[in-house]
Structures are given as C-alpha cells and as structure tokens.
Amino acid sequence: MDRTLTSFIAALRNADVRISTAETLDAMSAVELCGYRNREFLKDTLALVLPKTPDEKYTFDETFDQFFAFEDVKGESVVTVSDGDGEEAEGEGGAGQGQGGAEGEGTEGRKGGGKKKKFSAFEEQQDEEDLGPGEMAQPRSTLGKLLMQDSRVELTVNMAAAAKEVSLEEIQVFTQKGLYTRKIMEEMGLADLQQEISVVRQSPSIPDRRLGQELKKRREWLREQVRDYVEKQFLLHADATGKKLREELLRKVKLSNVEHRNFRLVQEVVFRMAKRLVALHSRRKKVFKRGQLHVSRTLRHNMSYDGSIFDLHWKSVKIDRPKVFAICDVSGSVANYARFMLMFLYSLEEVMPKVRSFAFSSDLAEVTDLFERNKLEDAIAKTLRDYSGGSTDYGQAFEDFRNKCLDEIDNRTTIIILGDARNNYGDPRTEILKEMYDRSKRLIWLNPESRNTWNVGDAEMRKYSAYVHQAEECNSLTHLERIVGNLLRTIQ
Amino acid sequence: MLYIVTVDLDNAAFCAEKSVLRVVVVGGTVTDIDKLAGSVSNLQAGFESHRYICSSQIATAVYLAYQLRKPVLVEGPAGVGKTELAKTTAEMFELPLIRLQCYEGLDEAKAIYEWKYGKQLLYTQVLKETLDEVLQGAKGFTESVNRLHEFGDIFFSEEFMEPRPLLKALNEENGCVLLIDEVDKSDHEFESLLLEILSEYQVSIPEIGTVKAKAEPPIVFLTSNNTREISDALKRRCLHLYIPFPDSDLEQRIIHARVPEIPPELRRQLVTFIQELRDLDLKKLPAISETIDWARTLLLLHTESLDANLVRDTLNVILKFQEDIDNVDAEITTLTNKAIKN
Numbered sequence: 001m002d003r004t005l006t007s008f009i010a011a012l013r014n015a016d017v018r019i020s021t022a023e024t025l026d027a028m029s030a031v032e033l034c035g036y037r038n039r040e041f042l043k044d045t046l047a048l049v050l051p052k053t054p055d056e057k058y059t060f061d062e063t064f065d066q067f068f069a070f071e072d073v074k075g076e077s078v079v080t081v082s083d084g085d086g087e088e089a090e091g092e093g094g095a096g097q098g099q100g101g102a103e104g105e106g107t108e109g110r111k112g113g114g115k116k117k118k119f120s121a122f123e124e125q126q127d128e129e130d131l132g133p134g135e136m137a138q139p140r141s142t143l144g145k146l147l148m149q150d151s152r153v154e155l156t157v158n159m160a161a162a163a164k165e166v167s168l169e170e171i172q173v174f175t176q177k178g179l180y181t182r183k184i185m186e187e188m189g190l191a192d193l194q195q196e197i198s199v200v201r202q203s204p205s206i207p208d209r210r211l212g213q214e215l216k217k218r219r220e221w222l223r224e225q226v227r228d229y230v231e232k233q234f235l236l237h238a239d240a241t242g243k244k245l246r247e248e249l250l251r252k253v254k255l256s257n258v259e260h261r262n263f264r265l266v267q268e269v270v271f272r273m274a275k276r277l278v279a280l281h282s283r284r285k286k287v288f289k290r291g292q293l294h295v296s297r298t299l300r301h302n303m304s305y306d307g308s309i310f311d312l313h314w315k316s317v318k319i320d321r322p323k324v325f326a327i328c329d330v331s332g333s334v335a336n337y338a339r340f341m342l343m344f345l346y347s348l349e350e351v352m353p354k355v356r357s358f359a360f361s362s363d364l365a366e367v368t369d370l371f372e373r374n375k376l377e378d379a380i381a382k383t384l385r386d387y388s389g390g391s392t393d394y395g396q397a398f399e400d401f402r403n404k405c406l407d408e409i410d411n412r413t414t415i416i417i418l419g420d421a422r423n424n425y426g427d428p429r430t431e432i433l434k435e436m437y438d439r440s441k442r443l444i445w446l447n448p449e450s451r452n453t454w455n456v457g458d459a460e461m462r463k464y465s466a467y468v469h470q471a472e473e474c475n476s477l478t479h480l481e482r483i484v485g486n487l488l489r490t491i492q
Numbered sequence: 493m494l495y496i497v498t499v500d501l502d503n504a505a506f507c508a509e510k511s512v513l514r515v516v517v518v519g520g521t522v523t524d525i526d527k528l529a530g531s532v533s534n535l536q537a538g539f540e541s542h543r544y545i546c547s548s549q550i551a552t553a554v555y556l557a558y559q560l561r562k563p564v565l566v567e568g569p570a571g572v573g574k575t576e577l578a579k580t581t582a583e584m585f586e587l588p589l590i591r592l593q594c595y596e597g598l599d600e601a602k603a604i605y606e607w608k609y610g611k612q613l614l615y616t617q618v619l620k621e622t623l624d625e626v627l628q629g630a631k632g633f634t635e636s637v638n639r640l641h642e643f644g645d646i647f648f649s650e651e652f653m654e655p656r657p658l659l660k661a662l663n664e665e666n667g668c669v670l671l672i673d674e675v676d677k678s679d680h681e682f683e684s685l686l687l688e689i690l691s692e693y694q695v696s697i698p699e700i701g702t703v704k705a706k707a708e709p710p711i712v713f714l715t716s717n718n719t720r721e722i723s724d725a726l727k728r729r730c731l732h733l734y735i736p737f738p739d740s741d742l743e744q745r746i747i748h749a750r751v752p753e754i755p756p757e758l759r760r761q762l763v764t765f766i767q768e769l770r771d772l773d774l775k776k777l778p779a780i781s782e783t784i785d786w787a788r789t790l791l792l793l794h795t796e797s798l799d800a801n802l803v804r805d806t807l808n809v810i811l812k813f814q815e816d817i818d819n820v821d822a823e824i825t826t827l828t829n830k831a832i833k834n
Contacts, residue, residue, distance in 0.1 A: 020728055026562070033559050041532065044552040052727040054567070054734050275721075296601065299609045303616070303647075315597075373775055 005031055007169070008067050009050070015063050017056045023049060039068065066232050137200065137207040139215060141192035147218040155222070159229055162187035168233050177234060181227045188226075193219060252476055266477070267343060267377070273481045274347030323354045323412060324487075325440075327401065329419030330384055331361035331392045337448040337475065339380050341418050344480055346376055356405075359383050362390035364400035392422060394460065395429035402432050409439045414487065418446045418474070421454070421461040428460040430467060437467040446474035446483065525585045529558040543749045544573070544580040547742060553733040554581055554711075563690045563712035565675075565727060568735035570717055571779025575673055577735075578713040582669035590664070590710070591671045592657040594678035600685055604695055606654045612647050648699035658689055659703060667708025675726075676716040683726050686714075690729045738780060740767050746780060751787040761798045762787060765831040766810065772820065778810040786810050798832060800825045 005027060009019055027049045034045045043064050051060040139148050146155060166183040193215065201212035247269055297313040305311070326345055328338040338359070345355050356368045365387060371379040409415070415436055437443050445468040447454060447461060454461035465471045472483055528538050536551040554577075557564045566574045582589035592603055626643075630636045646652075655663060661670040672686070689695050690712065693705040714730065716722055738746060743763045747754065766783050778786075786809045795802060803824050811817045820827075 018724075020724075022728055026560070029560060030556055033556070040548065041552065044532075044549050045556060047549065048553050048556055048564075048731040048733055052565075052724075052732040057734055296606065296609055299613065300607060303609070303612060306616075374773075 002028060004036075008046075008063075010169075011067055012050060012060065012063050015059045017051050017059050017063075019050055042068075136214065137203075137205065137211040139196065139211060141189060141196045143189035143193040144196050144215055146188075147193075147215065147222060155225070158188055159184065159226060163229065163233065168230065171230070171234050177227070177230050180230045181223070184226050184230065185223065188222075190219075252478060266340065269477060270340065270343050270480075271347050273477065274344060274484075323356070323408075323410075323414070325405075325409070325413060325415045326355060326357040327364070327397070327415065327417045327419075328357065328359050329361065329392060329394075329397075329417075330359045330388045331390070332388065333422070334418065334420050334448055335384050335388050337446075338418055339384065340477070340480060341416075341446070341474075342371075342380055342383070343376060344484055345416075346371055346379075358401065358404075359387040360393075360397035360400070361388055362393045362396055364397040364404070366404065391424055392419075393426050394419070394421065394423045395427040398429045398432040398436075402435065406435065406439070409436060411439075411441050413440045414442045414444065415440045416444045416446065416487070417468075418448070420447055420449050421445075421459050421464055423458055423460045425458050428463050430463050433464060433467045437469070442470070442487075443468045444483070444487065445471040447471065448475045449473070450475070525558075525587075528584065529555060531555070538584045539580060540749070542580050542584050544576060545742065545746045545749050546577070547738075550577065550733065550735065553731055556731055557711055557713075560731075561693075561709055563714060563730045564733050565714045565716065565722065565730035566733045566735060567716045567718055569737065569777065569779055571781040572735045572737060573780055574713075574715040574735060575671065578669055578671040578715070581711065581713070582671075585669065585711075587666070587711070588664060588668045589671060590657050590661045590668050591673060593673050594675050594682070596677060596679060598678045598682050602656055603682070603685065604656050604658045605697060606656060607648070608652050608654050612652050615647065615652075645699065650700065653697075653700070659695060661710040661712075662689070662693065662695065662703055662705045664708075664710065665706050667706075668710045670710040670712045672712065672714045674717060675714045676719045676722060680723065683723050687725060687729065690726070737770055737777070740764065743767070743780065743783060747783060747787050750784050751791060754787050754791050755796070758790060758795060758797060759787070761831045762790065765798060765803070765827055768827050768830060769810070769820065772823075774811070774816045774819065775813045776811070776816065782810045782812075798828050800828045803828050 006024070009024055009027065013019055027046060030045050030049045031042070034041050036042060043061075046064065047057060047060055051057045139145050146158060162184045163180075165187050166180065168180055168184065171177070171180055197212055197215050197219065200208040200215070203209060203212070247265060292315040294313045294315045298309060298311070301311050301313060302309050324345065326342065328334075328341060330338045342357060345357070355371075356366065357371065358364050359367050367379070367383045367387070370382055373379075374382065433443075445461075445464060449459075451473050453459070454465075461471070472479070474480055474483055528534055532548060532551045532555050535554055536546060536548065539546050539551065553564050553566075556562065566577060568574055578591075579589060627636050627639060630639050657670070661668055675683070675686070693709040694702050696702050714726075737743075740763055743766070744759055747759050747763060748756075751759075763783065766778055766786070770777050786806065789806050789809050790798075790802075793802070793806070804821065807817050807820065807824070811820060
C-alpha cells in the first residue's frame, strides 16, 4: 500500500506540489490511521498533510481524482447495477445461462444491465450480422474470459498490472501513448484474443459467432479503456524535464518575445526569483543604537555589573523601510517589459513593502491602488488596459510626476524608470529629471532596448542618462533579477 | 469541571484516598477526549454541539492533529473562524486555551520565558549581606569561589523564571490547546523559534536545559492571514488546513447555529445576498463573522424579509470600506431581488 502512496506523491511532485521526505512520512502515518477504505476521508487527510498552499490544494484535488480513479470505476459499476433495467436483464439472461450456471440468476441479470451501458457506444457496429439473442459459446483465451466476466474491477486491476509490467510510469512524451497502449494490450493477452476471435468468427456454429461478435465489441471497448488509462498516466507521470528546459529558456529570452501562453510560466519563474531574493535580503537585521530603552534586557545584561546600568540595550526600532517609486512606460512597445517589471517588484513585497508605481504613455497616473486591491495579474492587466493608449510623451509624464509627488521623494527613495526614452521628438524636460535625481537616493533607468540603439532616432537616452545614477539594459528575466538584486543590496 | 473536583479533593483529609481518586478523575477526562477525537463524525457532532459548524475537512484536521500529535496551520481569509476553531476545540475537550498573539517584534522573552530580573536583582542585594557568612573562614580566592559554586545557579532556576505562553502550554499537566494567532504578523526569526516546540514539543532554555511537555503535549493551532508567506520549514511541521468561505448551505447552517432566532426564509435570503456579494470585486469581502453580525442586526430590527432600503441602511455591518459600500450601492436593488427570488 505504501507503494501506492509513494507513486501518488511522485505524481503530485510532477504536478509541481513540493513535498519533502518528512511530509511523505507524515502522509504514511496519516494513511495508517485513516486507511484506504473511505475515499473522501483519505482525500481530506492527504489534503491536510501534503499540499501547503491554496494553489497546491487545487492541484492536489485534481491529481487525487485522477490518480485514485479506480475507486470511481467501482462506484460506477455499483450505480449501473442499481439502475439496470429489467427488460435488458431478461434478454441477456439467456446468454448468462450459457456462460455457465456457477453464478446465481440475480447476478447475471444485473450484469446484463451494466453491460448495456458500457457498450452502448459500440452498438452501431452490430450491423454486420444479426444473430439475435441466444446461446453463446464459452471464450477460451484468458483475456476473452476476463472480458466476458463483466467485472470491471478485475479488468482494471489486470490493466494496472500490465501497465506496471511494461513500466508505463516511464512514459515521457505524448507520442509514446500509442505504443504503450499496444504494449499493455499485448501484455494482457491480446494475441490470444485475436486468435480466438478470428477462429470463432469463421466457425459454423451460431453461438460461436455470437461470441465472436461480442468479443470484438469488447476488445474495442477495452482498447478505449487502455488508451484512456495511458492518457491519464501520461498526465501524471510525464517527466517535468521538458518544463524545466522551457523555464531555462524563458529566463534568457527577450521579454517582449514571450508568448502569451507562456505568461503563467514566466510568472512562476518571476515568483521563484523574487522568493530567492527575499530569502537573501530579509535576513539582515540591524541593531539600532537609539530609540526606546529595552529595560528588561538592559537590566538582565547588567546583572553581572552588580546591577549598575552600564551596558545599554535598545528596543531595536526598524527605521521605516526604503521607498521605491516605479515609473513605467506602458505604451505599446514597452508594455510587455513593464508587465514583468511590475510583477517582479510586487513579488518582492516582503522586503520592499513601499513600492509606489506609476504608469504612463502620455499622461502619468498612479496605479499603486490597483495593485493593493487586485490580484497581481489583474492589476497588471488593468494597468495596461487603462494607460497604454496614446503616444509616448516623457516630458508630460515627468511634469505630471512633479506635480503629483515630487515632494515625497527624499533621500531614502529609489526611483526606477522603465522606458525606451523614445519621446517622439517632444521636449524631454530633463530639468525635471534632474530635480528627481537631486532629491532621490538613487535613480535607475532601465531600458529594454539594447545599448547600441539607445540614441538612435527619437530616443533621448543620451540626455537623460546624465541625470541618472545608473542606466541599464533590461530585457530578460536574468537582467531583471540582477538589477533588482543590486537594488536590494543598495537600498537596505 | 475537572478543576473543581480536584480542589475539593485537596481539601479532603485522607491523603492516600485523595491521590487514588485524582488518578481516576484525570483518567476519566483523558478517555473522554480520546472518545471524542476517536472519529471524524464524533468530532463534527462535538463541534456542532458547541455551535461551531464545520466541514468534514476541518474535523479531519482536528482528528489528525490529535491522533498524530501534529500542529495545525490554519489559513484562510479573515473572519472565517480560524481563531474560533481553536477556541471551540478547547471548549469541547474541556482544556485550557493558551493564546499567543503574534505581532512584529515578538521575541522569545515574550513568547517563551523571561527571567524575573527585578526579583533577581532584589535577591542579589539582599543576599549581599549574607555573603560574608557564607565565605567565612574561606582562605584565598579559589576557595571562596568554590564555596559559592556549591550554591549552584540559584538565580537561574525556575523560581526566577517567568513562563510565557509557549512555556506555560508545555507545563500544563493535562494538556491544553495552544493558539498561536496570526503567525504571519511575526518576524522570520520568530518562526524559527517556533520550530523546536512544534516538532518536539520542547523548548531549550540555555540556563536550565530542555523543558519537555508534560504527559499530554498541547494541541497546537497556528493561524495565518497570508499577509506573508510562511516559511517552508514551519509548514513542513504542520498539517495545513485552508478554510475558504463556506458555500451557501454550510453558511446557512452556521447562521442557524449562531443566530437560531432568525426565521429560515430571511436566513436564506441574507446568505444568498452575502454569497452574491462575494462574487463582486471588493476590497474586503464579507466573511462569516460579518454574516453573523448582519443576521443579528436584522433580528434586532425585526426584519421579515430583505428589501433594498434596509440593505442600504445596514450595509456598513457587512462592508468595512466606504469605497466598497459606494461600489455596491448601485447594485443593491438587483442583488436584493436576486436574493429574495431564489
């Protein structure tokens, strides 16, 4: 049973749920307690032990339902048993008798009901030769017997065993699906079945031919089942290396070239980068030499000096954390970069709680509020939607910025400007930038274009770069990570 | 209840009998908890009898916490009953609840223990006089020091220690429920401080040694509002329970348990309204506690059925931001009609 659990955990890990060895052990002791008997209980239990964030819980739910799908099969057959209609049961009852009277009349009838549902998809194939209901011969091959037994549970068990035999869990790419389906069928005894089908179909006896038809139908059904099973297992086990490779690439690729379908992945990468930076920088703690006297600590430490207060200790007061103003050009060409930059800044909330952000293309507006109220993705989407129209005007944007919040810039403030400095030949208003430069602790300009095009055409980078502390090319996640890393080092 | 019995026995004259009886009584409570925590359905019923309606997931969490001796980290939006869960558990098991409210700057002196520095200082001053007697006849420095050593570290013994919530919880004889509230508000460093107590149910005090939990380790609940990510190390040691907003059915049962006087039709209406409200884009979504407050308000106003004006007047009970109230204002009529019709 432990093996079930470990392979389930492997599947979870594959679905990006982080599970440590200690948690695996916890899960084992929890399962020992609750057992595999009650599916809901098992799910509740494992949901408490394994996934540790709401996101992971969601993934867990899906994976669990897929992985423990066998239980469903059982449940389903129970359902079909209960609603199997009487008429059908009667019709098939004769066939059941032919199968050998070892089993009671009641079970035969019920099986018939179940069968009707399962095979309805293949009903239309029946047109080849109408033999009518009646006696049917006994199947001889193992797989044939299994198929005619009508026990889905046993079939599923057999299928799983065969899958294990051909090591289905090693499946890697989707093109292998067909191969594995075939392998599993063969492992289950397909060859014998084929043989039997072709023999009985040629046979002169009607019950034999009936069997042939029935077996063929059921073979097709089985193939469907196996394909389905392989599909599910592929989703569970398909190796994550492909994903890793893609992530690796995404870090280097130019942000404007990131395709829409990869946004989610990029976001994950960004969060992970941000988390690492947070871990790196949140550990620092300064002991401040002023503020309120920490009476108890002082007294305690001065006990050794006979109680005379000599070595003073202070309540370590955290100076309010540095402020970051992010000004992002969100006009068409730069919008994509702005998206990732904002994503990054707000992922760093823990170490940089005071990010205020502004967006502009022609007019500048503060979007801090949007980010406070909405989820990150929504906020970014809204920002881009609301402010990205209009042609770029850096002069106007700086003017707006000056009117809005120049007063709030002090020597602890870092300003980050993201933009290509393409001003459509308008007035660059460098004097405002100079003012910002003078007042702030640091002014960083991130330009998504590569350095040699900085001054080509309507770009004003040369004029602007006189009034920034640092101008950097920034167009991939790696760049972004490095710059923000430096930023954290200097502002703390 | 248990406490009263013990006090009575303390007054009894027959010491031998007293000790025997106490064992029986203590044994009695322990089996009670065992029985209660023996199955999820028992727990769920137990919670219900204490007016806490919970999903099977929550009951399973408490069940596992008790059976596996693991702390539970409870996350979820504000006001879904995270703290209430710990309180009710304590009530149900008839155990004392020890609560540690976390905040920025919380350190071990406030969470685990603190030396009674005043007392220590006072005693040093007092004992200074008697020092001469102790050292009488001692020749030379070494001998004096040796004599002093014979007294051991009196000043750093339990006599001089002020236990704080975490240590108190470990020292409870019959176990207790320990609630570490809003752990996300504390600093990173404090989280690491918690690791030892969460996994081993012990704390190390340099001057004394390791203090282990008495016979019954506490049942620990940690709550978090997700203002920041809790470290993996902490998460790894806990069961993780996420309490979302309840669905309409569960919420109605909760209201029924908490405000039983409210008529069923109104209850259905107000729950539907709140559920609709949660789909809107609001700064702070109304939680269960707000629904309960609202139900009480409506009851107080002798309301029979919701109507737009009434909702508008009482909206400040469920929405806590003027901005949200303004946003919802336009849609009140539609929402109310929906709630009444359904």
